[in-house]
Amino acid sequence: MNQMAKDTVEDALEMNFSTAELQRYSRQINLSQVGKEGQCRLKEARVLCIGAGGLGSPASLYLAAAGIGTLGIVDQDTVDLSNLHRQLLHGTNDVGREKTDSARARLLAINPTIVVETYTTRLSAGNAVELIRNYDIVVDGSDNLPTRYLSSDVCVWERKPNIYGSVHQFEGQASLFAPHLGGPCYRCLFPEPPPPEAIPSCAEAGVLGVVPGLIGIIQAMEAIKLIIGTGGNLLGRLLHVDALTLRFREFNIRRDPNCPVCGESPSITEPIDYEQFCNHSNASTVRGISATKLQEMISRGQEVALLDVREPFEFEIARIPKSRLIPLGTIPFDRNSTDRNNRRDVQERRAQRARHRISARRRFRKFTQSRRWSRRLARRGRSDDAQILRRSERTHEQARRCRAEFARNTGLLACALSGVTLR
Numbered sequence: 001m002n003q004m005a006k007d008t009v010e011d012a013l014e015m016n017f018s019t020a021e022l023q024r025y026s027r028q029i030n031l032s033q034v035g036k037e038g039q040c041r042l043k044e045a046r047v048l049c050i051g052a053g054g055l056g057s058p059a060s061l062y063l064a065a066a067g068i069g070t071l072g073i074v075d076q077d078t079v080d081l082s083n084l085h086r087q088l089l090h091g092t093n094d095v096g097r098e099k100t101d102s103a104r105a106r107l108l109a110i111n112p113t114i115v116v117e118t119y120t121t122r123l124s125a126g127n128a129v130e131l132i133r134n135y136d137i138v139v140d141g142s143d144n145l146p147t148r149y150l151s152s153d154v155c156v157w158e159r160k161p162n163i164y165g166s167v168h169q170f171e172g173q174a175s176l177f178a179p180h181l182g183g184p185c186y187r188c189l190f191p192e193p194p195p196p197e198a199i200p201s202c203a204e205a206g207v208l209g210v211v212p213g214l215i216g217i218i219q220a221m222e223a224i225k226l227i228i229g230t231g232g233n234l235l236g237r238l239l240h241v242d243a244l245t246l247r248f249r250e251f252n253i254r255r256d257p258n259c260p261v262c263g264e265s266p267s268i269t270e271p272i273d274y275e276q277f278c279n280h281s282n283a284s285t286v287r288g289i290s291a292t293k294l295q296e297m298i299s300r301g302q303e304v305a306l307l308d309v310r311e312p313f314e315f316e317i318a319r320i321p322k323s324r325l326i327p328l329g330t331i332p333f334d335r336n337s338t339d340r341n342n343r344r345d346v347q348e349r350r351a352q353r354a355r356h357r358i359s360a361r362r363r364f365r366k367f368t369q370s371r372r373w374s375r376r377l378a379r380r381g382r383s384d385d386a387q388i389l390r391r392s393e394r395t396h397e398q399a400r401r402c403r404a405e406f407a408r409n410t411g412l413l414a415c416a417l418s419g420v421t422l423r
């Protein structure tokens with residue numbers, strides 16, 4: 001062992017690192033940006049992962065491996081076979097087991113030197129403050145809007161960084177919300193939740209398993225850098241990934257001074273009814289019927305019209321005789337309308353929005369090209385100053401309009417994405 005490695009061993013031992021730990025983290029400690037001090041900070045850190053699903057899996061796996069001293073995992077679900085293509089914390093033998101149990105076993109198998117604290121419950125207005133208060137950083141891998149607004153709000157009040165991630169089909173996005181560090185919160189970005197009708201469920205929307213893997217790892221990386229205190233981070237930036245084209249784009253996001261939670265005069269200072277806020281409670285106003293009651297009605301020979309709104313592949317696996325398949329994904333969003341033509345209207349509106357988005361992008365591209373062109377002209381001296389000035393004023397105004405339009409459209413996209421996360 002050379003002198004330098006020997007010093008590192010001695011220093012690490014002083015910091016309560018065992019030789020096994022030192023060997024485990026040696027490639028990380030060797031990085032000048034991490035070093036023994038960084039590793040020590042990781043060991044002392046407490047990170048709470050909300051959800052042990054598609055985002056929580058990669059995030060917690062890498063955080064555990066990196067040596068985060070205490071990892072908290074909140075999840076109330078059990079492992080389902082359909083989770084396994086993206087939720088790598090769990091294996092085939094874990095199907096039916098509580099996700100928190102399976103997560104704890106897997107994380108400790110990777111790194112037995114850390115502490116894993118599990119909470120088999122849903123993060124709620126009643127427990128969120130107490131839970132989040134006990135941790136330094138929150139990695140939000142939740143799959144629903146009420147939990148996301150709740151975790152963001154509580155992080156604002158408790159002054160904890162909230163590392164956000166969401167995925168939809170082939171796309172994903174990530175950011176860091178921390179108003180106490182000068183950035184925005186989730187509400188600054190999305191003041192109003194999208195209508196529940198606009199949020200397709202996991203089964204309807206689908207997701208490529210790799211996408212939450214990618215976003216979850218970005219979330220873990222943000223947490224590690226924040227703890228070590230090195231590098232840049234996603235504060236004030238929304239990173240968007242399109243896995244189909246493998247394009248990474250980012251948008252600047254700002255804190256809203258009128259934000260009801262992190263703004264200058266906040267109107268929300270304690271947890272609210274998030275289900276109602278996200279209008280999810282409306283679903284419960286529909287009268288329900290139990291499976292047993294339905295069975296009785298069918299065996300009595302009573303005429304029932306039974307619609308199966310699951311996806312076709314689920315219908316193939318098992319179905320109730322005489323049920324009719326109309327997948328939810330094919331039903332138009334506007335539930336207030338009974339007009340059959342409405343479906344066509346919705347499709348037309350969607351197509352219109354898509355066309356609008358594309359044309360805004362084209363105009364934006366055109367502008368950047370023309371601005372570059374005018375700069376080139378200026379450099380080559382082929383145009384007089386006044387002409388350049390006039391053109392530059394024009395392009396600035398054009399740029400402002402294009403940017404506003406672009407932001408509006410991408411905002412819509414982001415808004416759609418925000419509501420359709422899968423774990």
Ligand SMILES: [Zn+2]
Nearest residue numbers: 185188259262
């Ligand atoms: Zn805010």
